[in-house]
Amino acid sequence: xxxxxxxxxxxxxxxxxxxxxxxxxxxxxxxxxxxxxxxxxxxxxxxxxxxxxxxxxxxxxxxxxxxxxxxxxxxxxxxxxxxxxxxxxxxxxxxxxxxxxxxxxxxxxxxxxxxxxxxxxxxxxxxxxxxxxxxxxxxxxxxxxxxxxxxxxxxxxxxxxxxxxxxxxxxxxxxxxxxxxxxxxxxxxxxxxxxxxxxxxxxxxxxxxxxxxxxxxxxxxxxxxxxxxxxxxxxxxxxxxxxxxxxxxxxxxxxxxxxxxxxxxxxxxxxxxxxxxxxxxxxxxxxxxxxxxxxxxxxxxxxxxxxxxxxxxxxxxxxxxxxxxxxxxxxxxxxxxxxxxxxxxxxxxxxxx
Amino acid sequence: xxxxxxxxxxxxxxxxxxxxxxxxxxxxxxxxxxxxxxxxxxxxxxxxxxxxxxxxxxxxxxxxxxxxxxxxxxxxxxxxxxxxxxxxxxxxxxxxxxxxxxxxxxxxxxxxxxxxxxxxxxxxxxxxxxxxxxxxxxxxxxxxxxxxxxxxxxxxxxxxxxxxxxxxxxxxxxxxxxxxxxxxxxxxxxxxxxxxxxxxxxxxxxxxxxxxxxxxxxxxxxxxxxxxxxxxxxxxxxxxxxxxxxxxxxxxxxxxxxxxxxxxxxxxxxxxxxxxxxxxxxxxxxxxxxxxxxxxxxxxxxxxxxxxxxxxxxxxxxxxxxxxxxxxxxxxxxxxxxxxxxxxxxxxxxxxx
DNA sequence: GAGAAAACTGCAATCGATTGCACCGCGCGG
DNA sequence: CCGCGCGGTGCAATCGATTGCAGTTTTCTC
Numbered sequence: 017x018x019x020x021x022x023x024x025x026x027x028x029x030x031x032x033x034x035x036x037x038x039x040x041x042x043x044x045x046x047x048x049x050x051x052x053x054x055x056x057x058x059x060x061x062x063x064x065x066x067x068x069x070x071x072x073x074x075x076x077x078x079x080x081x082x083x084x085x086x087x088x089x090x091x092x093x094x095x096x097x098x099x100x101x102x103x104x105x106x107x108x109x110x111x112x113x114x115x116x117x118x119x120x121x122x123x124x125x126x127x128x129x130x131x132x133x134x135x136x137x138x139x140x141x142x143x144x145x146x147x148x149x150x151x152x153x154x155x156x157x158x159x160x161x162x163x164x165x166x167x168x169x170x171x172x173x174x175x176x177x178x179x180x181x182x183x184x185x186x187x188x189x190x191x192x193x194x195x196x197x198x199x200x201x202x203x204x205x206x207x208x209x210x211x212x213x214x215x216x217x218x219x220x221x222x223x224x225x226x227x228x229x230x231x232x233x234x235x236x237x238x239x240x241x242x243x244x245x246x247x248x249x250x251x252x253x254x255x256x257x258x259x260x261x262x263x264x265x266x267x268x269x270x271x272x273x274x275x276x277x278x279x280x281x282x283x284x285x286x287x288x289x290x291x292x293x294x295x296x297x298x299x300x301x302x303x304x305x306x307x308x309x310x311x312x313x314x315x316x317x318x319x320x321x322x323x324x325x326x327x328x329x330x331x332x333x334x335x336x337x338x339x340x341x342x343x344x345x346x347x348x349x350x351x352x353x354x355x356x357x358x359x360x361x362x363x364x365x366x367x368x369x
Numbered sequence: 370x371x372x373x374x375x376x377x378x379x380x381x382x383x384x385x386x387x388x389x390x391x392x393x394x395x396x397x398x399x400x401x402x403x404x405x406x407x408x409x410x411x412x413x414x415x416x417x418x419x420x421x422x423x424x425x426x427x428x429x430x431x432x433x434x435x436x437x438x439x440x441x442x443x444x445x446x447x448x449x450x451x452x453x454x455x456x457x458x459x460x461x462x463x464x465x466x467x468x469x470x471x472x473x474x475x476x477x478x479x480x481x482x483x484x485x486x487x488x489x490x491x492x493x494x495x496x497x498x499x500x501x502x503x504x505x506x507x508x509x510x511x512x513x514x515x516x517x518x519x520x521x522x523x524x525x526x527x528x529x530x531x532x533x534x535x536x537x538x539x540x541x542x543x544x545x546x547x548x549x550x551x552x553x554x555x556x557x558x559x560x561x562x563x564x565x566x567x568x569x570x571x572x573x574x575x576x577x578x579x580x581x582x583x584x585x586x587x588x589x590x591x592x593x594x595x596x597x598x599x600x601x602x603x604x605x606x607x608x609x610x611x612x613x614x615x616x617x618x619x620x621x622x623x624x625x626x627x628x629x630x631x632x633x634x635x636x637x638x639x640x641x642x643x644x645x646x647x648x649x650x651x652x653x654x655x656x657x658x659x660x661x662x663x664x665x666x667x668x669x670x671x672x673x674x675x676x677x678x679x680x681x682x683x684x685x686x687x688x689x690x691x692x693x694x695x696x697x698x699x700x701x702x703x704x705x706x707x708x709x710x711x712x713x714x715x716x717x718x719x720x721x722x
Numbered sequence: 723g724a725g726a727a728a729a730c731t732g733c734a735a736t737c738g739a740t741t742g743c744a745c746c747g748c749g750c751g752g
Numbered sequence: 753c754c755g756c757g758c759g760g761t762g763c764a765a766t767c768g769a770t771t772g773c774a775g776t777t778t779t780c781t782c
Contacts, residue, residue: 139427394762
């Protein structure tokens with residue numbers, strides 16, 4: 017019935033331990049889960065047996081019995097993106113501190129893969145889901161529905177959208193974008209290029225909304241040149257080329273992430289346009305490299321690790337008490353001014369030069 | 370005994386499906402695993418029942434019965450490092466194509482965490498382990514021992530070291546480093562700074578070995594200035610400052626990763642030392658940003674994704690047939706020459722100037 | 723020192739799926 | 753017309769741990 021101690025490499029079971037210690041499996045189990053209810057003498061015998069056999073409980077068995085997995089599923093659009101990597105790091109850290117393991121899904125922005133991973137929830141491979149994309153997979157939506165009126169163990173990171181019916185953690189993207197624009201306007205810019213992300217995502221739309229609102233307040237909405245990007249360096253380069261070759265070129269560019277900002281800087285350099293003297297560039301996220309490129313990027317800093325940690329906290333709360341819907345959490349951002357922004361060149365400085 | 374179909378959000382079991390379809394659980398199971406052995410009529414009835422109840426097999430139960438988890442554990446020293454992130458992406462992709470899920474462990478270079486994750490193997494939470502650090506956790510080493518003479522399902526990425534007794538996938542670090550030095554020597558440099566990684570890791574030692582060998586061949590071993598770094602941008606900055614303030618400053622610096630190279634470039638800029646005119650800089654890895662910084666980095670490109678994919682293939686082979694020890698795999702690297710290297714300034718060009 | 727309460731420990735059911743073996747019925751050959 | 757073979761299905765054991773309940777021992781209390 018049970019396996020050999022170590023010969024053959026087979027792992028020992030709780031039965032083997034119980035036999036060796038001369039107790040029942042119940043006692044062994046209790047030694048591991050609630051040691052204080054077991055007599056010290058017995059406990060020591062059991063612990064010794066556990067050590068002798070180098071026993072470790074089989075978690076599939078435990079998961080089956082307890083109907084929990086001790087795992088959190090995290091889906092990320094692209095791990096190789098430093099922004100997501102940092103959030104993921106925060107998630108991993110918080111999860112493991114809470115005794116949970118992380119199941120990683122890199123969806124590569126692919127809806128099929130998102131669905132496939134969401135299925136894992138149904139199969140009870142994970143106790144909850146944190147998704148960083150902007151789509152709520154069908155399988156997850158179904159879960160939300162069937163669990164209602166209790167809260168499903170699903171949390172979003174970054175992409176808040178109230179109609180998803182799922183709580184999330186994010187910054188105030190509209191406000192952050194407005195602040196970035198404020199900074200540029202305060203320096204004296206009026207004609208500003210905006211390199212957005214894919215406009216499907218609420219995140220990009222919020223930023224664009226904030227950008228537009230600020231421009232409108234400045235009566236400079238017509239001076240906005242909006243170019244859609246995809247968050248890659250390359251799309252930043254392309255956008256930069258387009259902006260710089262325009263007849264009436266902008267004196268500043270606001271990019272919806274740092275990588276595209278790096279791309280714009282690169283495009284500027286290729287055309288011998290100096291940053292920030294001739295072109296100011298603002299990024300978003302404040303990834304690690306932002307402060308180490310030349311010139312260091314002015315950008316909106318997001319608390320990536322904290323976003324990750326908070327999603328975990330939120331998910332754990334739901335797991336603990338699904339009756340209570342957590343309220344979406346908005347974390348603070350900061351405008352970090354560095355060397356990539358400056359007043360526009362004199363010749364373009366129309367007002368009050 | 371069984372759960373309600375959907376009311377209450379409880380999930381249905383194979384018993385519920387069997388009952389609804391009027392068959393035994395065995396048949397339901399077979400419909401899912403080997404559909405062709407079931408009569409089409411029955412099969413359709415079962416499939417219908419599965420759909421009606423939106424049934425999904427509980428994987429804890431399956432894992433328990435089959436003694437497999439369908440998961441691969443991957444431990445990474447630091448996910449926020451783009452180098453590891455890309456390898457991880459390769460791993461994730463290959464794993465999921467093979468029907469495996471990835472359990473992620475970010476060890477933060479911390480031995481305790483490495484141990485903790487390795488425990489998961491003992492608990493059968495994963496079928497195998499891919500570790501990207503340089504230490505083989507004790508628990509894993511133990512497994513290697515108890516499984517011997519069969520091969521343990523453990524594979525290393527990047528840090529090959531034959532005495533671990535574990536196969537791995539990596540590049541020829543010594544040779545790559547030698548090529549980097551070759552490039553510098555060919556340009557006419559003699560006095561070269563070397564910013565290494567932590568010398569505990571075989572990877573760093575191999576690169577250092579290659580570096581030294583090449584220098585020796587050039588009779589320039591005394592012209593090597595070796596400074597230990599830790600792979601962070603900051604340590605690159607520090608090393609750069611040290612090298613540039615030396616009495617007899619080097620005309621070139623070889624860094625064991627791109628981030629430290631970026632740090633050195635930054636330090637040079639801070640002192641108004643032009644790169645590459647006054648100082649050549651070579652990196653290692655060719656992370657995405659390497660080609661987009663100013664100047665674009667000359668570096669050794671590693672096939673990150675392929676390394677990740679290969680570790681998975683190797684692990685799957687072991688899982689399939691533990692009798693066969695895979696041979697460690699060496700993948701090709703490439704020296705990519707970009708704008709950060711050039712001949713040394715004339716005044717330092719001793720030979721044949 | 724008897725009786726009640728408290729503290730331990732064990733029995734056995736249970737979690738949900740998989741699978742070897744046995745069984746049934748049908749078709750075909752003799 | 754009988755029997756063999758085979759495809760299809762079901763029975764029931766099994767994977768390994770957890771835990772409610774019951775039984776046993778110990779510890780008090782008076």
